[in-house]
Amino acid sequence: SAVISQKPSRDICQRGTSLTIQCQVDSQVTMMFWYRQQPGQSLTLIATANQGSEATYESGFVIDKFPISRPNLTFSTLTVSNMSPEDSSIYLCSVEGGGFPGGYTFGSGTRLTVV
Amino acid sequence: GNSVTQMEGPVTLSEEAFLTINCTYTATGYPSLFWYVQYPGEGLQLLLKATKADDKGSNKGFEATYRKETTSFHLEKGSVQVSDSAVYFCALSALENQGGKLIFGQGTELSVKP
Numbered sequence: 001s002a003v004i005s006q007k008p009s010r011d012i013c014q015r016g017t018s019l020t021i022q023c024q025v026d027s028q029v030t031m032m033f034w035y036r037q038q039p040g041q042s043l044t045l046i047a048t049a050n051q052g053s054e055a056t057y058e059s060g061f062v063i064d065k066f067p068i069s070r071p072n073l074t075f076s077t078l079t080v081s082n083m084s085p086e087d088s089s090i091y092l093c094s095v096e097g098g099g100f101p102g103g104y105t106f107g108s109g110t111r112l113t114v115v
Numbered sequence: 116g117n118s119v120t121q122m123e124g125p126v127t128l129s130e131e132a133f134l135t136i137n138c139t140y141t142a143t144g145y146p147s148l149f150w151y152v153q154y155p156g157e158g159l160q161l162l163l164k165a166t167k168a169d170d171k172g173s174n175k176g177f178e179a180t181y182r183k184e185t186t187s188f189h190l191e192k193g194s195v196q197v198s199d200s201a202v203y204f205c206a207l208s209a210l211e212n213q214g215g216k217l218i219f220g221q222g223t224e225l226s227v228k229p
Contacts (some may be wrong), residue, residue, distance in 0.1 A: 006158070033216070042204065042221045044157075092158055094217070104208070105216055106151075108158035 002027050002095050006107030007034035013083055013114050020079045021110045023093035028095070033104070034066070046091075049076050083114045096098040117142045118127070121205050121220035128195055128227050136190040136223045138179075138205035146207040148172075148181055148188040153202045162190075162203070195227045 003026040013019050023032065034046040046066055047055040054070040069077045080087050093107045122137040140146065150162040150172070163172030168183035178193045188205060205220040 042219045043217075045216055048216070090164075103147075103164065104163070105161070106159040 001103070002105045004093060004095060004105060004107040006093055006110060008110055011107060011113070012092040013112065015114055018079055018081045019083065019112060020077050021091055021093075023076050023078075023107050025095055026029070030110055031072065032076045033094040034068065034076075034078045035092045035094060036107075037059045037092065037109070039053060039088070043092065046078070080112065083112075085114045088112055088114045101110055116181070117144075117207060117209050117224050119205050119207055119218055119220035121203075121223050123221075124202075125224040125226055130197055130227055130229050131194045132227075134190070134192040134195045134199075136203055136205075136225070138188045138190065138220060140186050140188065140205075140207050142186075142207055142209050144209040146209040148198070149206045149208070150177070150179055150188070150190050151204040151206060151219075153204065153222075155201070163191065164191070167174065170228070196223070197227045197229055200225055200227045 005021055005024045011019055032049045035043040036046050037043045045058050046061045047057045047068055049055045049068045049070040051070045051073050065081055067079045090111050091107045092109045094104045096104055118141045120139050145206055147166045149164045151159045152162045153161050162177055163174040165172040165181035171180045176193050179188050179190045181188055202222045202224045204222045206217050206218050
């Protein structure tokens with residue numbers, strides 16, 4: 001299965017600033033997924049990023065707040081813009097892979113705290 | 116739409132106790148089912164999976180059987196260890212619906228005491 005390198009692993013940011021999270025995959029993948037895990041909650045899909053096209057956002061998430069780049073088949077970034085304490089969460093990227101239908105591999109996550 | 120429901124936590128057990136974490140799902144297609152584990156301070160790792168009815172997924176002593184008749188995928192382990200303390204997520208992926216996206220349950224925190 002694919003190996004994902006995600007960074008930063010954690011950060012503490014000031015309110016009103018932006019943070020860009022990077023995910024690098026060791027193989028070419030068509031789709032990359034970005035999830036948010038709020039404290040004590042399950043994972044919620046933010047958006048799906050295909051190379052060469054605009055990301056597709058889930059209900060409740062918008063491009064202005066969470067712009068995504070997908071410049072090639074092995075890399076993607078998620079930016080959390082104009083942060084507030086409510087954005088404090090773990091953000092994870094994911095790709096399909098694992099040799100079985102519907103299998104996904106996850107990055108180790110970025111633990112974001114907004115103060 | 117598709118959904119996953121897990122038993123609420125936290126679950127606290129003594130070492131060597133039997134573990135069951137219930138998971139039921141709703142899906143209009145034929146989903147694949149997964150258990151993911153999140154150890155403290157780490158990202159998600161796939162624990163086990165089953166892709167069709169009556170399949171049994173197993174890994175590290177954990178097992179779960181895909182029961183279509185009861186729409187369930189309960190996680191079991193005969194003897195838990197302190198190192199099993201983590202949050203466990205049940206999830207489904209249905210290619211026929213929602214484009215194969217993973218739908219997660221709310222997670223169940225397991226704490227194993229020595």
